[in-house]
Amino acid sequence: EVQLLESGGGLVQPGGSLRISCVASGFTFSSYAMSWVRQGPGKGLEWVSTISGSGGATYYADSVKGRFTISRDNSKNTLFLQMNSLRVEDTAVYYCAKHRVGPTDTLDYWGQGTLVTVSS
Amino acid sequence: AIQMTQSPSSLSASVGDRVTITCRASQGIRNDLAWYQQKPGKAPKLLIYAASSLQSGVPSRFSGSGSGTDFTLTISSLQPEDFATYYCLQDYIYPRSFGQGTKLEIK
Numbered sequence: 326e327v328q329l330l331e332s333g334g335g336l337v338q339p340g341g342s343l344r345i346s347c348v349a350s351g352f353t354f355s356s357y358a359m360s361w362v363r364q365g366p367g368k369g370l371e372w373v374s375t376i377s378g379s380g381g382a383t384y385y386a387d388s389v390k391g392r393f394t395i396s397r398d399n400s401k402n403t404l405f406l407q408m409n410s411l412r413v414e415d416t417a418v419y420y421c422a423k424h425r426v427g428p429t430d431t432l433d434y435w436g437q438g439t440l441v442t443v444s445s
Numbered sequence: 446a447i448q449m450t451q452s453p454s455s456l457s458a459s460v461g462d463r464v465t466i467t468c469r470a471s472q473g474i475r476n477d478l479a480w481y482q483q484k485p486g487k488a489p490k491l492l493i494y495a496a497s498s499l500q501s502g503v504p505s506r507f508s509g510s511g512s513g514t515d516f517t518l519t520i521s522s523l524q525p526e527d528f529a530t531y532y533c534l535q536d537y538i539y540p541r542s543f544g545q546g547t548k549l550e551i552k
Contacts, residue, residue, distance in 0.1 A: 369544075370481075370532050370534075372543065429495045429536045431495075432479070433494070436488060
């Protein structure tokens with residue numbers, strides 16, 4: 326059974342930094358791309374970042390480019406998102422999600438999310 | 446970046462109704478589109494991928510169609526557990542982009 330468990334969320338001041346994590350189980354982690362998707366309070370879903378299975382390719386939304394860094398440790402089945410220069414508008418539940426392999430590589434399994442609140 | 450426009454943004458329907466939600470891409474995306482269902486306080490759940498392929502375990506009352514720029518999600522006979530918010534996602538190119546969501550409410 327695929328399981329994704331996020332952690333590391335919390336309250337941080339504007340301009341601060343936070344690193345959130347996602348531990349995966351139930352599949353061969355290194356074989357799959359992974360993404361972060363966020364959802365602000367009362368808002369829709371926003372794709373944030375994706376990393377390939379090897380970690381060699383990364384992609385970012387314009388809204389976080391230069392401030393956020395996605396990475397992974399395949400030996401520990403763990404995905405990370407380092408968030409720097411945080412803004413109030415980064416407040417959201419952050420979900421990690423696994424990509425499927427096939428005709429399209431959409432997101433097939435999601436974690437339950439971790440809440441990041443940016444406020445003074 | 447590709448913009449995904451969903452309609453309607455909200456919809457009231459009754460149990461047993463047939464419901465259709467549409468998603469339009471600002472440029473052609475082949476059939477690289479997925480549909481998700483999200484209930485309050487829960488993670489999104491994949492329903493349809495590759496525009497029309499049903500994810501394993503999803504009831505057959507859900508179906509998807511379309512290609513290029515116009516896509517639809519149809520629920521053939523609404524069940525009480527289907528009242529939720531639905532999102533489309535384009536998988537064609539980075540940056541990936543979601544539609545703004547369609548909230549399906551009980552009439």
